[in-house]
Amino acid sequence: MRIGTENPMNIVILGCGGFIGSHLLDRLLSTTDHKIVGWDPESSKIRKHLENPNFTLHQRYVDDPETQQDLREAVAEGDVVINLAAICNPSEYNTNPISVIKSNLFDVYPIVELCVEYKRWLISFSTSECYGRTLSSYVGDTTYENPDLYELKEDETPLIMGPIVNQRWTYACAKQMVERLVYAHHKEDGLPFTVVRPLNFFGPRMDYIPQRDGDGVPRVLACFMGALLNGDPMKLVDGGKARRTIVSIYEAVDAICRMLDNPEKANGHAFNIGNRNNEVTMAELADMMRKTYAKITGDPSYEDYPIIEVSSEEFYGEGYEDCDRRMPDISKAKELLGWEPKIALEDVLLDTMTYFHNEYAGAMKPAQVAE
Template sequence: MPLQFNDPAITVAIVGCGGFIGSHLLDAVLCRTKWRVFGVDVDFYRIQHRLHDERCEFLNADLADPGVVERIAKFPVVVNLAAICTPSRYMAEAPAVIRSNYDHPAALAEACAKSGAWLIHFSTSEVYGRTLEDSGELDEESTGFVFGPVASSRWSYATAKLLTERFIAGLEGLNWTIVRPFNFVGPYMDFMPGVDGEGIPRVLASFSTALVRGEPLKLVNGGKARRTFTSVFDAIDFMFALFVARENALSQIFNVGNPDNEVSIADLAARMRRIYAHLKGVPEESLPVPEVVDGEAYYGRGYDDSMRRLPSVEKSSRLLGFRAQVPLDVVLEESLNWFIGHYSDAAD
């Protein structure tokens, strides 16, 4: 049975409700349904406008607490978005990354199996591993994986996420669906280093930070790697397609991405410079020229990379009737426009 959006008796638990994806999902659930929300996170700055909503209950906690896990699992729908997912932390904090992405979600999965809750777990496209330049579409059912050497702690995140997928899929009695995002981007993504976070954010926020600060965009190893960028608004539409087609979604893994938005990181930098110049009304040639940097020098010892990540989206189209729609330049403009407005005063 599909979930009924007009049923006020349904409560969805959103773990990571204050994060980038979680904040958008929270807004969408409150706007598109009559459901209640039980939101869990350790940071709520993105959702200040929702903290006093009568349909919401918020808990400042994380999945490291077994009592919190048991409480979350009592709700009929549990969406788990909680994770350490910043690339620079994969090298510097591998044990913490593994605990965040395996130990804690595995405990939540066991609790949901006991309670009967439907667990929608967010994994990552990183589970496809160290793909090559000539890799074709990555398919949920048949694509294998190869990770880099143990010494490359870059793969701590991917291996933990993959182990969690294996655990969830094999857990008796669990109603589950796994989501593999392909570079969700949009307003509220990541942070600006030194303002509301430390370290190196993901590539779109890194490039946005450099543009706002008037610094060169850093092309790691020349920016040859290719990625697929997907609007967070498409991602939220996917979630609602999932809610509607619940029976088709159970015990399934779905890529969520926009294969039409594949681009090299070097081309991404060029597009973002052009869009930023347009938004600010300045000549593109007045912006600093991108700078090539070595991966290990930039991210730290243990860095490794995947050269291409292009998702097959046939499965979500066939089972859920969903396909991402937002074109790349629109995705980048809406992301950059938000970033400029949010951080311009803090950039100096």
């Protein structure tokens, strides 16, 4: 069934060519009649949509002076602005901090102001990193006995970040400032807003595979997948003790669609979007991924694929500090949006890793091509 057919919206999506944007376009363009105008200098993940009459791409950065008039007109004509544009790769937070702050705070400021000027609903993508580290980690409760010290509640949990010298927090701090700006405009000027705090969305097209179609350190899914594809060991940062909950990108997109379908319920709120049942340490994730890859390839030797430990300083450089645990309270998304994720981590990994295997396993590494 096509939704939004009776009442199609004009949607502006900034950063529409990335991981989340590409999946959101897949869903919206195939199940609704919404008209979408997007901005992103990258288009390789959304090529199949470029000819769609319901989609217009401005292949530019949102802060490009030459696109400001187009952006203003799109916001003025839009019903909702979804901001996904960001530098959001942890390896950049401490190595490229000024660009990270600019991208996540100063480049977003004019977009917020435009939404205020035209009173347009802004769906602002923030991050679960806004919570920083858990209270448990600060009081030394390594067994996490008290959920009050580690569960993340949108409107109750304090946001605790490390010292300035630990530049890991540039991103989280910039995102938090945007949340505060948006909320202040909501209170003072009536800006309609929704803040999304994603908790480790996983799925096809996330990031890039190092040495294949990008250089540097992507997020953990692509790091582990790249290791398996390239024949390098999987690396556990600081022993792989950090915990994350992982949610399927398809269910995350469901949550966004439920917001779009229920503006009156989504307006004025921040939402954790994550799956409480899919919590793993990074050591467990590495092990699950090598076992899943053994299944996908039919090669049992992957079950014992090499996993090594590296220090965070060696892996990310100076100024890295990890979020110890991110266990979201998702009762708000459940109550207001009727959203509850169900896809088990095993299935998320099987689907996602099959995609990466099919895309990359046949292709040789650049070094092999040169030989």
